Amino acid sequence: KQEVTQIPAALSVPEGENLVLxxxxxxxxxxxxxxxxxxxxKGLTSLLLIxxxxxEQTSGRLNASLDKSSGRSTLYIAASQPGDSATxxxxxxxxxxxxxxxxxxxxxxx
Amino acid sequence: GAGVSQSPxxxxxxxxxxxxxxxxxxxxxxxxxxxxQALGQGPEFLTYFQNEAQxxxxxxxxxxxxxxxxxxxxxxxxxxxxxQEDSAVYLCASSIQELFFGEGSRLTVL
Numbered sequence: 152k153q154e155v156t157q158i159p160a161a162l163s164v165p166e167g168e169n170l171v172l173x174x175x176x177x178x179x180x181x182x183x184x185x186x187x188x189x190x191x192x193k194g195l196t197s198l199l200l201i202x203x204x205x206x207e208q209t210s211g212r213l214n215a216s217l218d219k220s221s222g223r224s225t226l227y228i229a230a231s232q233p234g235d236s237a238t239x240x241x242x243x244x245x246x247x248x249x250x251x252x253x254x255x256x257x258x259x260x261x
Numbered sequence: 262g263a264g265v266s267q268s269p270x271x272x273x274x275x276x277x278x279x280x281x282x283x284x285x286x287x288x289x290x291x292x293x294x295x296x297x298q299a300l301g302q303g304p305e306f307l308t309y310f311q312n313e314a315q316x317x318x319x320x321x322x323x324x325x326x327x328x329x330x331x332x333x334x335x336x337x338x339x340x341x342x343x344x345q346e347d348s349a350v351y352l353c354a355s356s357i358q359e360l361f362f363g364e365g366s367r368l369t370v371l
Contacts, residue, residue: 155303185360194265194352195304195362202358240303242360247317249294249360251303 157252172226174241182245265363282338286355296352
C-alpha cells in the first residue's frame with residue numbers, strides 16, 4: 152500500500168521568505184502527483200499536477216518537482232505572503248487511486 | 262455547474278440515524294472519488310467510480326457505508342446506523358487526470 156509522508160507537519164515563516172515543503176512516497180510506480188492547498192473548513196484546491204513523465208511544474212510563485220526514483224517531491228514557494236497560509240497536501244497515485252499525506256500547515260507571518 | 266458540488270455542507274445526526282451525502286461532479290468527468298478526512302489529517306480514500314461502475318471500495322470502513330453512482334454522474338454516499346467515529350468531513354472529487362474537490366460535507370454524530 153502506498154504510504155505518503157509530508158515533512159514538516161507545521162511551518163511558520165516571516166513574510167517574504169522562500170520555503171520548501173516535502174513529500175515522500177513509498178511506491179515509485181505512480182502515474183501522477185498532485186499538490187493541493189486546503190484552507191480551514193474548505194475543500195482542496197489543486198495547485199500543481201505533475202505526471203510521471205515530468206520532473207517539475209511551475210505556476211506563478213510555486214514550483215513543484217518530482218523524483219520518482221527516490222520517492223520524493225518538493226513544493227517550493229517563493230516570496231511567501233500571509234495569504235499563502237494554509238495546509239498543503241500532496242497526493243500520489245494513478246487515475247484510480249490517489250493517496251494523500253497528512254499535510255503541512257503553513258503560517259506566513261506579516 | 263463549474264465545480265464539484267456537495268450537499269449538505271453540514272449534517273448533524275443522532276447516533277443510529279442513517280445519512281445520505283450527495284456529490285455532483287464536474288460534467289464529463291468519468292472518475293469520481295469519495296474521501297473521509299478527520300480533523301488534522303489528510304483525506305483517506307473510501308471508494309472510486311468510473312462512470313457508474315464502482316471499481317474500488319476497499320476504503321469503506323464497514324458495511325454500514327455504501328456508495329452509488331447509478332447514472333454515472335451524481336453520486337451518493339450513505340452511512341447507515343451512524344456511530345460517533347463516523348464524524349468527519351466527507352470529500353468528493355472528480356477527475357479526468359487532475360483531481361477537483363468539492364467543499365465537503367461535515368458530518369457530526371452525537
